[in-house]
Amino acid sequence: MYQNCLAILSVALLLCACGESEAPASDSVSSNLESAATEMQKNVADVVSETTAVVEEVATEAVEVAEESAESVTEASSEMLDAAAEKMDAMKEEAADMAEVAKEAATEEMAAIKQTAAAVMQDVESKVEDTVQDVSAAVASSDKPYQLVDGKISENAMNGWRTYNGGGCGACHGKGGVGAVGPNLANSVKNVLTQEQFIDVVTNGRSGTMMRPHKTNKRVMDNLDDLYVYLLARGDDVLGPGNLIKQPLGK
Numbered sequence: 001m002y003q004n005c006l007a008i009l010s011v012a013l014l015l016c017a018c019g020e021s022e023a024p025a026s027d028s029v030s031s032n033l034e035s036a037a038t039e040m041q042k043n044v045a046d047v048v049s050e051t052t053a054v055v056e057e058v059a060t061e062a063v064e065v066a067e068e069s070a071e072s073v074t075e076a077s078s079e080m081l082d083a084a085a086e087k088m089d090a091m092k093e094e095a096a097d098m099a100e101v102a103k104e105a106a107t108e109e110m111a112a113i114k115q116t117a118a119a120v121m122q123d124v125e126s127k128v129e130d131t132v133q134d135v136s137a138a139v140a141s142s143d144k145p146y147q148l149v150d151g152k153i154s155e156n157a158m159n160g161w162r163t164y165n166g167g168g169c170g171a172c173h174g175k176g177g178v179g180a181v182g183p184n185l186a187n188s189v190k191n192v193l194t195q196e197q198f199i200d201v202v203t204n205g206r207s208g209t210m211m212r213p214h215k216t217n218k219r220v221m222d223n224l225d226d227l228y229v230y231l232l233a234r235g236d237d238v239l240g241p242g243n244l245i246k247q248p249l250g251k
């Protein structure tokens with residue numbers, strides 16, 4: 001705005017200057033020009049003051065608009081903040097609800113799992129008990145020379161196990177008679193030899209082999225029957241090859 005006004009003003013001044021420099025000889029012409037110049041100067045002054053007024057008005061308006069918009073922005077942003085805070089609260093509440101629901105579900109699930117586990121445990125326990133009872137009953141009702149009582153092997157087989165170890169049989173026949181340089185005795189007793197043949201081999205040995213006679217070994221001779229019973233229980237898989245003191249059934 002100011003620039004436009006300045007432009008108009010300078011054109012007007014230029015015109016005035018021209019009028020003066022080219023002053024004509026005639027006085028009337030000169031006075032005419034003078035009054036025209038005065039008129040123009042007045043017009044220019046009017047335009048300038050008018051323009052200034054307009055500019056001021058516009059500036060005031062602009063300031064007002066700016067203030068207003070600043071106010072409305074503040075208002076709007078505080079509204080937005082309020083809305084965001086509200087939304088946050090709602091989300092927090094929702095999250096808390098969801099956590100509560102999840103907790104409840106987890107607790108329920110845990111309870112169900114615990115119940116299932118307890119039921120499974122009970123089932124397994126009763127099955128194990130049944131199996132032990134079945135084996136005990138089967139062994140007790142059979143004509144086997146050993147017995148299982150409360151999951152423990154009878155004393156004759158225990159004594160046979162002690163004799164097997166004390167007699168040094170394991171050095172050649174392996175732990176619990178599983179076989180080494182000498183044959184698997186659990187198998188021999190169950191599938192190969194009668195009790196008489198067993199006693200004969202142990203007592204007299206097998207000539208020409210590493211199996212020596214044990215007739216001079218009092219410990220072995222006094223416990224031949226129990227030794228046989230132990231190896232029979234091994235052959236029947238009632239006993240494992242392990243230590244019967246550490247594990248009642250050697251397995």
Ligand code: HEC
Pocket residue numbers: 164167168169170171172173181182183185188192193198201202206209210211212214220227
């Ligand atoms: C020095 C090693 C050695 C020792 C110790 C030993 N045996 Fe043997 N035993 C053998 C060998 C080897 C044979 C296989 C002989 C053959 O070839 O027929 C054998 C065979 C046997 C057989 C016959 C198996 C069959 O299927 O024909 C019996 C039973 C046996 N031994 C019991 C015992 C007992 C019980 C003891 C402990 C008191 C014992 N042996 C100690 C090496 C040994």
